[in-house]
Amino acid sequence: MANVTFIGLGRMGIGMAQRLGAAGHRLRIYNRTPERAAALVAQGATLCASPREAAEGAEVIISMVADDAASREVWLGKKGLLSDTVPAGTLAIECSTLSHDWVLELAAEAQQRSLSYIDCPVTGLPDMAAAGELTLLVGASTEDLARAQPVLEAIAKRTVHFGAIGAGTxxxxxxxxxxxxxxxxxxxxxxxxxxxxxxxxxxxxxxxxxxxxxxxxxxxxxxxxxxxxxxxxxxxxxxxxxxxxxxxxxxxxxxxxxxxxxxxxxxxxxxxxxxxxxxxxxxxxxxxxxxxxx
The missing domain is CATH 1.10.1040.10 (N-(1-d-carboxylethyl)-l-norvaline Dehydrogenase; domain 2)
Structure with a gap:
C-alpha cells in the first residue's frame, strides 16, 4: 500500500478519497473546508493544515479541485504541494478538469522538481466516484502510468491512455x-x-x-x-x-x-x-x- 496525499473533497473528491482509504492506502488529506474531512478522519486518514503538510512523505499526490485557480494554489501556492520536501519520482496526479495551457505549465513545473506528472481527468458522476467506477482519461508516459495503476485502480473501472501529457485533458x-x-x-x-x-x-x-x-x-x-x-x-x-x-x-x-x-x-x-x-x-x-x- 502507498502513502497517498489527496487534495480536494468536493462531490467527486470525497468519494475518490474514500475508495483509496478503503483499499488500504495511507491517506493524508487537505480540503479548504476541513469539516468535509470528518468521515475520512474517522476512517483513519490524517487531516492536514495545508497541501504542503499533506504532501510530507507522499509517494503519490492526487488533486481533485474545481478549476485552474484552485489547482495553481494547491500546487504552487505559498503552502503548495510542489515544495522541496517532496521526494524525486513522486507521482503527481492531477484529476481536475483544467485548461490545456495550465496542465502543460503545471506538468513542466512538476518535472522541473523531478516529479512524475500524470494528466488524469475523470469522467463519471459522484455516485460512480464513491463506487470506484470512474473512467480515467490519461496523458502520461507509459512507465509513469504503470507505476500509478496500483493506486488508480482503487478509484476507476477503466483507464484510457490518450498519449502524452495534455492528451487526457x-x-x-x-x-x-x-x-x-x-x-x-x-x-x-x-x-x-x-x-x-x-x-x-x-x-x-x-x-x-x-x-x-x-x-x-x-x-x-x-x-x-x-x-x-x-x-x-x-x-x-x-x-x-x-x-x-x-x-x-x-x-x-x-x-x-x-x-x-x-x-x-x-x-x-x-x-x-x-x-x-x-x-x-x-x-x-x-x-x-x-x-x-x-
Whole structure:
C-alpha cells in the first residue's frame, strides 16, 4: 500500500478519497473546508493544515479541485504541494478538469522538481466516484502510468491512455463541450415538446430508446420531467461554464471553430446570471423555455 496525499473533497473528491482509504492506502488529506474531512478522519486518514503538510512523505499526490485557480494554489501556492520536501519520482496526479495551457505549465513545473506528472481527468458522476467506477482519461508516459495503476485502480473501472501529457485533458474538454451542447439541445427539445402539449414523461421514455439517446441526454431529460434541479445536484451550471470556457480556449488555440459550443456557453452563462449557478445543470431548460422566436 502507498502513502497517498489527496487534495480536494468536493462531490467527486470525497468519494475518490474514500475508495483509496478503503483499499488500504495511507491517506493524508487537505480540503479548504476541513469539516468535509470528518468521515475520512474517522476512517483513519490524517487531516492536514495545508497541501504542503499533506504532501510530507507522499509517494503519490492526487488533486481533485474545481478549476485552474484552485489547482495553481494547491500546487504552487505559498503552502503548495510542489515544495522541496517532496521526494524525486513522486507521482503527481492531477484529476481536475483544467485548461490545456495550465496542465502543460503545471506538468513542466512538476518535472522541473523531478516529479512524475500524470494528466488524469475523470469522467463519471459522484455516485460512480464513491463506487470506484470512474473512467480515467490519461496523458502520461507509459512507465509513469504503470507505476500509478496500483493506486488508480482503487478509484476507476477503466483507464484510457490518450498519449502524452495534455492528451487526457484535450479529450476531457472535448467531451465536456459535447456534453454541454447535448444538454442544451435536449432542454430546447423538451421545451418545444412541452409547448406542443406533449406528455413529457412519454417524451423522455421515447428519447431513451431512440436515436438521440445518450447517457447525458437521457439523464437530463428525466431531470427535466421531474423538475428536480435543486436536489441531488450532480453537476452545476457554474462548473459547466468553466469547462466550456476551457474547451473553447483550446479550440481557438488549435484554430477550430466551435459555434455550437459558443451557443451552449451563452445559454449556461445566461442561466448563471438568472441566479442558478449552483443548481443542477438540467436547469438549463428554464433558459430554453424563456426563448422566443424572432
Amino acid at each position: 484535450a479529450y476531457k474538454l472535448m467531451i465536456n463541450l459535447q456534453g454541454a451542447i447535448q444538454i442544451a439541445a435536449i432542454a430546447e427539445g423538451m421545451a418545444l415538446a412541452e409547448r406542443a402539449g406533449l406528455n413529457l414523461h412519454t417524451v423522455a421514455e421515447a428519447i431513451a430508446t431512440g436515436q438521440a439517446a445518450s447517457p447525458q441526454v437521457v439523464r437530463n431529460a428525466w431531470r427535466i420531467v421531474d423538475g428536480e434541479h435543486d436536489r441531488n445536484i450532480q453537476f452545476t451550471p457554474q462548473l459547466r461554464v468553466k469547462d466550456v470556457d476551457y474547451a473553447l480556449r483550446l479550440a481557438r488555440k488549435l484554430g477550430i471553430g466551435a459555434p455550437f459550443g459558443a451557443l451552449a456557453d451563452a445559454a449556461y452563462r445566461q442561466l448563471c446570471e438568472l441566479g442558478h449557478a449552483n443548481s443542477n445543470e438540467s436547469k438549463i431548460v428554464e433558459v430554453a423555455r424563456a426563448q422566443r422566436s424572432h
